[in-house]
Amino acid sequence: MDLVWRGPLGPDWGHDMNAPPLEKLGDETANWLNGLGLDVRDETPWLEALTHGSVQGSNHNSAQLLKDYQRLEFLGDRVLGLSVADWLYGEGDAPEGKLSQRLNALVSGATCARIARKIELPAHLRLGKQAREDGGTNSDNILGDVMEALIGACFIEHGFETARDFIYRVWADELAGKAGEAKHPKSALQEWAAGNRHRAPQYEVIERSGPDHASRFTVQVSVHNVGQAQATAASKSEAEKQAAKVFMEQFA
Numbered sequence: 122m123d124l125v126w127r128g129p130l131g132p133d134w135g136h137d138m139n140a141p142p143l144e145k146l147g148d149e150t151a152n153w154l155n156g157l158g159l160d161v162r163d164e165t166p167w168l169e170a171l172t173h174g175s176v177q178g179s180n181h182n183s184a185q186l187l188k189d190y191q192r193l194e195f196l197g198d199r200v201l202g203l204s205v206a207d208w209l210y211g212e213g214d215a216p217e218g219k220l221s222q223r224l225n226a227l228v229s230g231a232t233c234a235r236i237a238r239k240i241e242l243p244a245h246l247r248l249g250k251q252a253r254e255d256g257g258t259n260s261d262n263i264l265g266d267v268m269e270a271l272i273g274a275c276f277i278e279h280g281f282e283t284a285r286d287f288i289y290r291v292w293a294d295e296l297a298g299k300a301g302e303a304k305h306p307k308s309a310l311q312e313w314a315a316g317n318r319h320r321a322p323q324y325e326v327i328e329r330s331g332p333d334h335a336s337r338f339t340v341q342v343s344v345h346n347v348g349q350a351q352a353t354a355a356s357k358s359e360a361e362k363q364a365a366k367v368f369m370e371q372f373a
Contacts, residue, residue: 144168145164145168146161146164146167146168146171149245150167150171150245151164153241153244153245154167157240157287157291158287158290159271159274159275159278159279159287160278160279161278162278163278166193166273166274166277166278167271167274167278168247169188169189169190169192169193169270169274170190170193170197170267170270170271170273170274171190171245171246171247171267171270171271172188172189172190172247173189173190173246173247173248173249173252173257173263173267174189174191175248175249175251175252175257176189176247176248176249177189177249190266190267190270191266191270192273193269193270193271193273193274193277194266194267194269194270194273195273196272196273196276196277197268197269197270197271197272197273197274197275197276197284198228198269198272198273200272200273200276200281200284200285200288201228201233201269201272201288202224202228203285204284204285204288204289205224205227205228205288205292205296206220206224207285208289208296209223209224209227218369218370218373221313221369221373222309222312222313222369222373224316225309225312225313225316225317225373226309226312226316227292227295227296228316229265229312229315229316230261230262230265230266230315230316231261231265231315232265232295233264233265233266233268233269234260234261234262234264234265234268235295236268236291236292236295237264237265237267237268238264239291240291242264242267242268242271243258243259243264246258246263246264246267248263272284272287272288275287305362306362306363306365306366306369307322307361307362307365309365309369309373310322310342310344310365310368310369310373313369313373314344319344319345319346319347320344320345322342322343322344322365322368323342323343323344323345324340324341324342324361324364325340325341325342325343326338326339326340326357326360327339327340327341327351328353335355336355337353337354337355338353338354338355338356338357338359338360339351339352339353339360340352340353340354340357340360340361340363340364341364342361342364342365342368344368344372347372348368348371348372349368350364350365350367350368350371350372351364351367352364352366352367
């Protein structure tokens with residue numbers, strides 16, 4: 122009889138118990154996860170969360186192939202966003218625009234990577250030889266994604282409340298800080314675009330008028346597949362700043 126682990130999202134996350142044995146976490150990684158309060162029971166989601174796609178290309182034993190972290194990252198990203206949004210909503214009566222600005226800063230890839238380093242995640246990454254030699258253990262993109270994948274694995278094992286409490290615990294300093302507050306509009310827009318998986322904002326001077334000593338610049342900022350906004354000011358930099366502010370008010 123095939124025994125399949127069935128978690129909250131069904132059997133797709135488990136494995137056939139009659140198949141050749143999968144790799145193990147190892148005592149060091151299991152102890153590290155347990156030390157973070159993650160209470161490893163089934164190793165499968167945790168192995169996936171820590172495995173980069175480059176491992177498949179460097180492992181020639183097909184019986185040992187593992188899923189990489191991408192699906193769990195997708196899940197963890199949503200759990201993280203909801204948890205932080207809930208925390209921000211309960212902290213006061215800030216308007217939607219301010220809440221969005223704080224949220225985008227707190228769940229950004231850079232913040233996730235910073236948390237990953239704080240909890241010493243790089244030592245437990247499962248990377249292929251080339252990815253490791255290319256500096257994968259210090260890549261913000263990889264560390265941020267794996268941090269979200271760990272949250273996804275925690276959700277699979279223990280449900281939303283435990284995953285949310287883990288986030289609040291390891292994000293405590295970030296939540297107590299000023300991330301996303303009083304940020305320059307261009308920086309806020311950049312973080313919003315990155316946090317929502319959009320391309321970087323593009324700025325373009327579409328009109329310049331007036332004499333040299335009193336020029337007026339009209340700048341348009343656009344984000345692919347989202348929209349665009351314009352503003353006019355006495356300098357290019359000020360017009361870009363105002364255009365970013367208008368964009369955030371309209372779309373963020």
